[in-house]
Amino acid sequence: MRILLVEDDRKAARLLARGLQEEGFVVDVAHSAEEGEDESYAVDYDLIVLDWMLPGKQGIDFCRDLRARAIQTPVLMLTARDATADRVAGLNTGADDYLTKPFEFEELLARIRALLRRSDISRPLVLALADLTLDPVSHQVTRAGAPLVLTPKEYAILLILLRQAGEVVSRARLAEQIWQADLIGIDNLIDVHVRNLRGKVDAPGMAQLIHTVRGRGFRLAENSGG
Structure with a gap:
């Protein structure tokens, strides 16, 4: 929401x-x-x-x-x-x-x-990409049917990425919308949260969905191109 x-x-x-x-x-x-x-x-x-x-x-x-x-x-x-x-x-x-x-x-x-x-x-539709789902009402997140336990920051990042699936989301936008702060000083913190989120969403054996776009930000997609 x-x-x-x-x-x-x-x-x-x-x-x-x-x-x-x-x-x-x-x-x-x-x-x-x-x-x-x-x-x-x-x-x-x-x-x-x-x-x-x-x-x-x-x-x-x-x-x-x-x-x-x-x-x-x-x-x-x-x-x-x-x-x-x-x-x-x-x-x-x-x-x-x-x-x-x-x-x-x-x-x-x-x-x-x-x-x-x-x-x-x-009661919005459940957000989904490939086998990843997020229910904005219950806050339940699953990958391949298995529930993922996310921190509030990880959930907020994933929600933004899912809402903008296929598009690049900049670190500056994440800083402003989730931390209510400028990017300066927290860019490394953002990278840590995204890395932790990726470890849960893109676990070993899973197709990669969270992609880093060098110099631009992050993109949630079934492939790294575009």
């Missing part, structure tokens, strides 16, 4: 993104409504977590514009406003749920899962 988090408080965004990633979600972060809009044009998200109070364009206006574009992605609105009129206003713009700050991460997670269950996209 891929979530867009639109939050201008960079520390809060980093902590929320890290928590969601540890739960197996792929998280993209935007720090303004304008950034969020750019991301929403480029990616079909499973859910958007949206702060009401943003610099410049407000989150409530971003939500209204999403619905005007006929985008039905579930939206969870975060705000310090707790008046009934504000909650009604947020829901009337097209938000699916409303969570008042401060909140516990466990409640945020429960609200997210509830929205995904209520959405048609709560």
